[in-house]
Amino acid sequence: MTRLQLTPDGRLKHLLTLEGLPETLLHRIFELADSFLEVSTRSVKKVPLLRGKSVFNLFFENSTRTRTTFEIAAARLSADVINLNIATSSTAKGESLLDTVDNLAAMMADMFVIRHAAAGAPVRIAQHLAERGQTHISVLNAGDGRHAHPTQGLLDMYTIRHYKREFTHLSVAIVGDVLHSRVARSEISALSALGVPDIRVAGPKTLLPKELSALGVTVTHDLDEALDGVDVIMMLRLQNERMHGSFISSVAEYHECWGLTPERLKRAKPNAIVMHPGPMNRGVEIASSVADGPQSVILPQVTFGIAVRMAVFALLADVAPGAAA
């Protein structure tokens, strides 16, 4: 899946998925994020790298939190940010996705940050821009259906790197609703690319894709087995609409079987970190005492998210300081 997102000389043109991205590029993003993390601690939290560039946030699916993090990241790079909540805009009037894109391209956008309910929508848009010769515009996938959420995957990896330094000796457990999770897919792609030797996935069969193990992970339906001696635990959100219906029996039983409680956490290594992409359902996939406990790195994830997104913007705009990856 890298044909579209990398230029022939290996620079990042679009960020659509983490699948197939070279390890060197991931490390390049982390190193850039290191430098931007420092910017966020200054009293003037701004660098002029993206001055004069227009970043369009196109959110075809509602999201305040993710949109805000992209907005902050772009603003800290001095870009002009235009937010379009398309869920209530043109497409509601019947305009097609690609017509919307053409119109915004005509407004001289430099970057589209896209969230869409359909898997592959940002890929489709990037293909369309290429067909139209709009090669100066970069597409940044901010979450497409169940397919990918690459910046979330990157910030999760950045968080792991921050606490664990190396990837090649880690055991990582991903727990919960993988079937509907774009986050989980991006995490699996990135963990594999970074050489994590032991990736375990746990959840009920109703919430795991059938051929998941073909992605190079160990699948189990037993949470204790998944957590046994791991370094990192990545919990997934159980979306509200999955709580009722035929995916799980009840929230209470889900919490008992797949929720991360202090007792269960003891199965992991004593210095294991606990992650969650947010927003959390306390008492469902994670107990409050764990979410707020000493092993939780959920809030640092958010802080790192800004720096990682700044790094991605800088690479896409080809204005990153230092040598290209």
Place this chain on the structure above:
Amino acid sequence: MKRLITHARIIDPATDTDVVGSLAIANDRIVAITPEPYAPIGFTADHIHDARGLVVAPALIDTYARLTGPVFERPERLNAELAGAAASGIAHLVVAPDTTPPLDEPGLVETLLTRAERYGQVDLWPLGALTVGLTGKQLAEMARLSAAGCIAFSQGDTPLRDSLALLRAMQYAASFDYAVWLTVSDPDLTPLGGIHDGIVAARLGLPPIPVAAETIAVARAIELAAEAGVRLHLLNLSSARAITHLARAKSEGLPVTASVAILNLTMTEHDIGEFDPNVHTQPPLRSVQDREALAQAVVDGVIDVVVSNHKTVGRDAKAYPFSESAPGVAGVETLLPLLLRWGEMQGLTLPQTLAPVTVRAADLIGRRDLGRIAPGAIADLILFDPNCTWKFDEGTVVGPGRNTPCWGQTLTGRVVELWRNGTPRPLSLSSPVL
């Protein structure tokens, strides 16, 4: 009028014949095949056609295609579809009832047939709607539709959820010995915009369609057909497990036949690539193992026929992310080259490769005088160059369908002439987008 085709490589799938020789034709019928470059004794040809370097085979019989778009409002749209089919050597085309409006009235069937006859290149063989409006509530007037020209009855791509209604429809069809042709996908297990529940669905996060969606529908159709005593044709099988059900029904002697779409014989889930909406098709492309099992089942004759499963979908309806795009792949114009590709993949002879779109397809529609090169058979023929490579693009497309993963690809095997009833017909070279 007597014609002699000389120096041709003659392929008759019915008798597994592959010889270089001559073919004598009188009026609309084949008179004789000789392994010599001259006419049989007592046959004086009015015209001699030198077919050096070309294969002569029965014209293709494609037993499942959809006519989309304004085929009733705009005759030129129908003509364009037929021209596309003719370009690939299809002389006989079975069309699904889910046109707009559906083929549930004799008048619509007659209109379609009259217009196709006027155009003259391709004979249509319509499937009548099994139920009025394909809604599954009221039985269609099957006897009247049959009199108008329908060869069997079908729901097209619209499933009939109510098992009792399907049983009754089958019983009613069986009263007249009409066959029922069904697509097989359990609607509850077939999410919109879905793909095969395999590794690609796991990777791309597209909605999964399990194999059970097909096997449940196959088992249901077979059991209801056995109950009703109706002849059943299963359309477009996609999975290895469905073949197991089919083979068992056949071994029990039930009158069941089946088809597979050429795309499912030549491609797999992996061909979705980067969410290519032109590979969004029903049934979905499945695993490598499924493709291999389907291919073997065609070779073994468990699956009777190969079809284009043609469906023209316009650019606008494909201009969406994969799962929001309209399903369907244009197939008539690439049927022959993809068949030849499949034959080569499987290591088949030309007669074996062509059998599922000639003699076996003719048997399916009950015509023993079509799909063969034999004395007395109708001289519907194709002359094709099996080694000609050509690019399928705006320069070569004939019909309205561009929604195919073959678009822009180089294909091997091209029809040079289509003969209908003993006479060569000019093939359209191109037509406007309709």
